[in-house]
Amino acid sequence: MxxxxxxxxxxxxxxxAGCELHYKSLYQLCVAVLLSAQTTDVSVNQVTPALFAHFPDVKSLAEGELDVIEKDIKRLGLYRNKAKNLLGFAQSVMNNYQGEIPQDIAQLVKLPGIGRKCANVIASEYFHTPALxxxxxxxxxxxxxxxxxxxxxxxxxxxxxxxxxxxxxxxxxxxxxxxxxxxxxxxxxxxxxxxxxxxxxxxxxxxxxxxxxxx
Ligand code: SF4
Structure with missing residues (x-):
């Protein structure tokens, strides 16, 4: 065929068919996509409300305590690694992009925790950039x-x-x-x-x- x-x-x-991760902003989408590695979207959607309540934007996440982030996402597999990546992602956006999450796939893949697949998802879902x-x-x-x-x-x-x-x-x-x-x-x-x-x-x-x- x-x-x-x-x-x-x-x-x-x-x-x-469409994105099943819950998000209200580019920041929330990036966090949800980063958390979705090797876990279901349903599980991600269960932890993100508490995480976003504690860390409503990229700045607050960049200033966050690792153990608080870990606690919020503890029910996900690889949560320790993901917490480190979340912190690294937010700090990199603050330090290298003046707090503005980049739109470009080539820049997105340079952020901690955002590989090629995640960058493609973010760019296509949020910016409607053609990507597969x-x-x-x-x-x-x-x-x-x-x-x-x-x-x-x-x-x-x-x-x-x-x-x-x-x-x-x-x-x-x-x-x-x-x-x-x-x-x-x-x-x-x-x-x-x-x-x-x-x-x-x-x-x-x-x-x-x-x-x-x-x-
Ligand atoms: S469900 Fe998947 S494995 Fe089964 S017939 Fe269809 S394509 Fe093949």
């Missing part, structure tokens, strides 16, 4: 859907998808792949039975073979 047809199908299935952030869902489903080779690195997945998908669809594609991966093409137990891609899917065929052997 061509990428355009896949996106059309996904848009039909997930018309509500590759997280674990995007990587998995684009491989299962045969859009990229199954051995491709995250960087190669991004490059290949950006070549195959028109620029104006990059932001949509990111959300649609995430929703598809989160709610249907799940890592361990994909819901294949009603999937539009079942007849072409290598993953589905392999799973069927394994089931046959088992029975």
């Amino acid at each position: 061509k990428p355009e047809a896949i996106l059309k199908q996904l848009a039909r299935e997930f018309p509500e 952030a590759v997280d674990t869902h995007v990587e998995r489903v684009s491989k299962r859907l045969g859009l990229v080779s199954k051995d491709a690195s995250v960087g190669q997945v991004e490059k290949t998808l950006c070549k195959k998908i028109p620029k104006e669809r990059w932001i949509d594609a990111h959300h649609l792949f995430i929703f598809f991966g989160r709610y249907r093409c799940k890592a361990k137990s994909p819901l294949c039975m009603d999937c539009f891609y079942k007849d072409e899917c290598r993953e589905y065929r392999q799973r069927q073979k394994k089931d046959l052997k088992r029975n």
Whole structure:
């Protein structure tokens, strides 16, 4: 199936696809995205209200105590590391960008805790800059859907998808792949039975073979 047809199908299935992190400002989005590494958006949304109440802006976070930040986000995995990154992120914005979070992806990736994926999410979500952030869902489903080779690195997945998908669809594609991966093409137990891609899917065929052997 061509990428355009896949996106059309996904848009039909997930018309509500979009960012599920709760935020009211660029600062809040950056914090939420930074916290979202290796955890669910639902978990992030549970800790950010208390965190934003203690640290309502980048300046207050930059002046924050590490142990208070840790306490606010303690229920998240890797919370110690994330707390350090939050502090480093805020201090870097204060010291290097006069308190203004940069818009440019090349500058965003230089901030502590903000890698390529996070920078792409922030730039596309807040500034509507065309970017295609590759997280674990995007990587998995684009491989299962045969859009990229199954051995491709995250960087190669991004490059290949950006070549195959028109620029104006990059932001949509990111959300649609995430929703598809989160709610249907799940890592361990994909819901294949009603999937539009079942007849072409290598993953589905392999799973069927394994089931046959088992029975
Ligand atoms: S058939 Fe299953 S594994 Fe293949 S794309 Fe659909 S949900 Fe994912």
